[in-house]
Amino acid sequence: MEADELLVLVAGGDQKAFEELYGLVSGPVFGLVRRVVRDPAQSEEVSQEVLLELWRSAGRFDPGRGSALSWVLTLAHRRAVDRVRSARAAGEREQREARRTHGPAFDHVAEEVEAGMEREWVRRCLDRLTALQRQSVTLAYYDGYTYREVAERLSLPLGTVKTRMRDGLTQLRKCLGGVA
Amino acid sequence: MRLFRREDLHSLAAPYALDALEPAERVRFEKHLRTCEACNAEVRALTEDAVRLAWSTATRPPAAMRDRVLAAVRATPQVPAPAREHARERTPNLPPHVWGAQPPPGRSRAPRERRPFFVPFATATAAAALVVASLFAVQANQTQDKLDAAQAQSREIAHVLAAPDARASTGKDTQGRSIGVVASAEEGGAVVTLSGYDDLPSDRVHQLWLMRPDEQPRSLGLFKGDTPLVASGLDTSATSLAVTVEPDGGSPQPTSQPIVQLALKSVGFGE
Incomplete structure (x- = not known):
């Protein structure tokens, strides 16, 4: 069954449907959260929070407004970004240190799902962006920086960053269009 | 301008x-x-x-995460879907294009019909019963405060679940009503849900107690409707949880027989 249908069943309290949905979305959710949050323990905690929120709030999904997967991943991304920002606010330096210590071991343990083709395509398409488009998009999406922070890091005016983000995403769409 | x-x-x-x-x-x-x-x-x-x-970032999560999430799902009631026409007031802290908070193109003034999401009778499980109960309890008056509280609670629940030793257990009484718990002895925390006990007079509350050998019961708090109760600071000597019906506001010590009790041994306590 597709995620969209499953989510509707989950909204009706169907735990079996949730198990199936878990199988479909837990990899992307965990992968995305881990990419943004980095710290393994926190990534797991945020992912669990997201998946539980999925169960609790499935009734809020409106199939008329986009796919279930994009709903789920948007929720996951929002939560991951919230976490990484509050962690940064709590102590930027400490966090960086923690990441350096935990990062490699965790990467070693983590098993990558067979998302090979999509992964390869995204990589290729990212490579085709201009450096500024790519950095603007990835610093925001993968590292959880606000566009103001991105502008600061890249020493660019705010307007330029907004445009690069937009162009970057549109270019990605053109490039990825064929493999959806 | x-x-x-x-x-x-x-x-x-x-x-x-x-x-x-x-x-x-x-x-x-x-x-x-x-x-x-x-x-x-x-x-x-x-x-x-x-x-x-x-x-492109998909990564297989640790196997234990699945068990924890599924255990949590069994113990956690769902938030009812908002009636669409009021959705905008209810979900401002989540992306409206995903949550459906903006009016549909071309018919922004027409109230939208309620979506047929609730099929509780087809899935007559304890969880579905909880959903129905919380639907009636909350739908009429879903405020942002409640949503925020629900979210904060998800976080607390997730925190208990994140403990490596988190385990779940449920107890049923003879009438099929149940108490569910997800607990971590290491964290000293537990998330407790009641299901089926909604026939309570308005001046009475359900109070949760921690039972320990040779000691007075300790209050863990009052249930508010079907909302799970998050208890912390549990000592590992605790043997069971008990729920009593108490006057509004709760009591320092139980004033009536427990309506349901749940042993904690299977979730790592009572050692």
Whole structure:
């Protein structure tokens, strides 16, 4: 069954449907959260929070407004970004240190799902962006920086960053269009 | 001037799709989204693009995470779907294009029919019963405070679940009503749900007690409707949980027989 249908069943309290949905979305959710949050323990905690929120709030999904997967991943991304920002606010330096210590071991343990083709395509398409488009998009999406922070890091005016983000995403769409 | 402002807001669509706005800007932009159909379409398209970036990061989560999440799901009631016509007041802290907070194009004034999401009788499980109960309890008056509380609670629940030793257990009474617990002895925390005990007079409450050998019961708090109760500071000597019916506001010590009790041994306590 597709995620969209499953989510509707989950909204009706169907735990079996949730198990199936878990199988479909837990990899992307965990992968995305881990990419943004980095710290393994926190990534797991945020992912669990997201998946539980999925169960609790499935009734809020409106199939008329986009796919279930994009709903789920948007929720996951929002939560991951919230976490990484509050962690940064709590102590930027400490966090960086923690990441350096935990990062490699965790990467070693983590098993990558067979998302090979999509992964390869995204990589290729990212490579085709201009450096500024790519950095603007990835610093925001993968590292959880606000566009103001991105502008600061890249020493660019705010307007330029907004445009690069937009162009970057549109270019990605053109490039990825064929493999959806 | 107004045109310029609007133009300026438009340019926030991409940062918004990437979750790259400051909180205040996010609020301002979401407010704008409710009235700007062009922005909505753009945000939706850009969000789909951003989500492609997510797919490529897919990573298999630890196997234990599945057990924890599924245990939590068994113990956690669902939040009912909002009636669509009031959705905008209820979900401002989540992306409206995903949560459906903006009016549909071309029929923004027409109230939308309620979606046929609730099929509780087809899935007559304890969880479904909880959903129905909480649906009636909360749907009439779903405020932002409640949503925030629900979210904070999800976080607390997730915290208990994140403990490596988190385990779940349920107990049923003879009438099929049940108590569910997800607990971590290491964290000294537990998330407790009641299901089926909704026939309570308005001046009475359900109070949760921690039972320990040779000691007085310790109050863990009062249940509010079907909302799970998060208890912390549990000592490992605890043997069981008990629920009594008490006068509004609760009692220092139980004043009646427990209506349901649950041994904690299977979730790692009582050692």
